[in-house]
Amino acid sequence: MHSKCKSVFNELNARKTDSLLVRGELEIADDCYLYHYVTGNVESWLPDEPKPQPAVFGRPGLSVFVAGSSFPKFELIEHMEAFRVQMNWAQIGAVRFKASDIRDPSLFEFHLVHDPHAFYREEKIVEQGPNHGMIVCLKDSEARVKLVQCCEPLERPISAD
Amino acid sequence: MSSIACVNSNRAPLALLNGTLEGSVNMHNPVTEDMRLFVEKVKLQLRGAFAASQPLPDDVKELSYPEVSFPSIFSKMKQLEIGWDGYDAEVPSAQLISAAESLWSAVKDAFPNLPEPKITPGPDELIEFSWSKNGTNSLVVGLYGTENITCDMYANLAGKPIRIEEREFKMHELLPQIYTYAHS
Numbered sequence: 001m002h003s004k005c006k007s008v009f010n011e012l013n014a015r016k017t018d019s020l021l022v023r024g025e026l027e028i029a030d031d032c033y034l035y036h037y038v039t040g041n042v043e044s045w046l047p048d049e050p051k052p053q054p055a056v057f058g059r060p061g062l063s064v065f066v067a068g069s070s071f072p073k074f075e076l077i078e079h080m081e082a083f084r085v086q087m088n089w090a091q092i093g094a095v096r097f098k099a100s101d102i103r104d105p106s107l108f109e110f111h112l113v114h115d116p117h118a119f120y121r122e123e124k125i126v127e128q129g130p131n132h133g134m135i136v137c138l139k140d141s142e143a144r145v146k147l148v149q150c151c152e153p154l155e156r157p158i159s160a161d
Numbered sequence: 162m163s164s165i166a167c168v169n170s171n172r173a174p175l176a177l178l179n180g181t182l183e184g185s186v187n188m189h190n191p192v193t194e195d196m197r198l199f200v201e202k203v204k205l206q207l208r209g210a211f212a213a214s215q216p217l218p219d220d221v222k223e224l225s226y227p228e229v230s231f232p233s234i235f236s237k238m239k240q241l242e243i244g245w246d247g248y249d250a251e252v253p254s255a256q257l258i259s260a261a262e263s264l265w266s267a268v269k270d271a272f273p274n275l276p277e278p279k280i281t282p283g284p285d286e287l288i289e290f291s292w293s294k295n296g297t298n299s300l301v302v303g304l305y306g307t308e309n310i311t312c313d314m315y316a317n318l319a320g321k322p323i324r325i326e327e328r329e330f331k332m333h334e335l336l337p338q339i340y341t342y343a344h345s
Contacts, residue, residue: 038247039246044281054301055282055283055288055289055303056281058283060285063248140303140315141303142301142313142322142324144289145317149297
């Protein structure tokens with residue numbers, strides 16, 4: 001496993017050390033949808049492009065929000081706005097993946113994990129929410145291109161104004 | 162027209178600094194007034210004469226050459242701050258940006274007919290070059306790292322994938338692969 005992926009897993013495991021902040025983890029079924037938010041910035045998703053640039057998906061730990069039968073109810077627009085405010089973003093857009101695509105061994109070598117735990121950062125509690133998950137492992141050029149192919153664009157980065 | 166095409170490319174500033182473009186325009190082509198003003202505009206920009214507080218001369222303002230953009234994407238990258246992607250993205254290092262600029266310069270020189278790629282920073286020490294055909298990413302080159310720069314490549318040409326796994330970034334190894342795409 002690449003050192004960057006190990007680093008992400010170490011971070012995920014470290015979140016489970018404070019019993020006050022740990023939530024129960026759920027199995028992410030293949031028919032779940034995984035929503036990833038994109039902020040409009042630095043050519044990442046230009047207005048004339050149907051989908052974001054592959055580079056947007058370059059993070060070894062790609063943050064997603066899981067929607068599916070065993071997860072708490074997920075309303076995209078409401079959640080997007082709450083997330084935008086929480087992250088203090090001026091703009092926000094969204095794409096979604098199917099869990100079955102992310103797990104497809106003919107496409108990717110990713111690990112899909114439920115990561116609902118809150119954690120401390122700079123002495124503050126970061127609340128990720130019960131739907132939060134992570135697509136873990138290296139996103140090389142091939143993987144990023146395939147993530148673009150698999151993703152379904154939902155909302156372009158739009159301003160709060 | 163060839164002179165204009167050259168001015169519109171990213172090589173223009175270097176050529177102008179060396180005096181080669183201006184010389185060739187003066188010697189071999191009739192220089193229109195617009196062309197002369199445009200050359201002056203680029204020269205002024207290169208000398209940093211267009212400080213934010215300093216208005217452009219009126220005659221320069223009237224010109225419109227949308228292909229030339231200052232600051233370039235690389236200049237934008239140099240101004241990024243940690244967390245620029247809204248999460249906790251790293252800032253591309255000076256070495257990474259320099260490698261990307263070198264690659265872009267070499268590609269423009271070697272394959273002048275290749276369409277311009279989208280050049281996008283990624284959140285994890287990444288600068289990506291992406292060429293598209295028919296709305297899909299047909300060639301993607303990733304440059305990675307902070308000091309020791311590595312690269313990889315993925316191309317999908319008529320359903321035939323071409324991969325270069327991550328390795329040390331060497332221009333002379335990468336350019337032939339891009340050549341394959343350029344002439345496919």
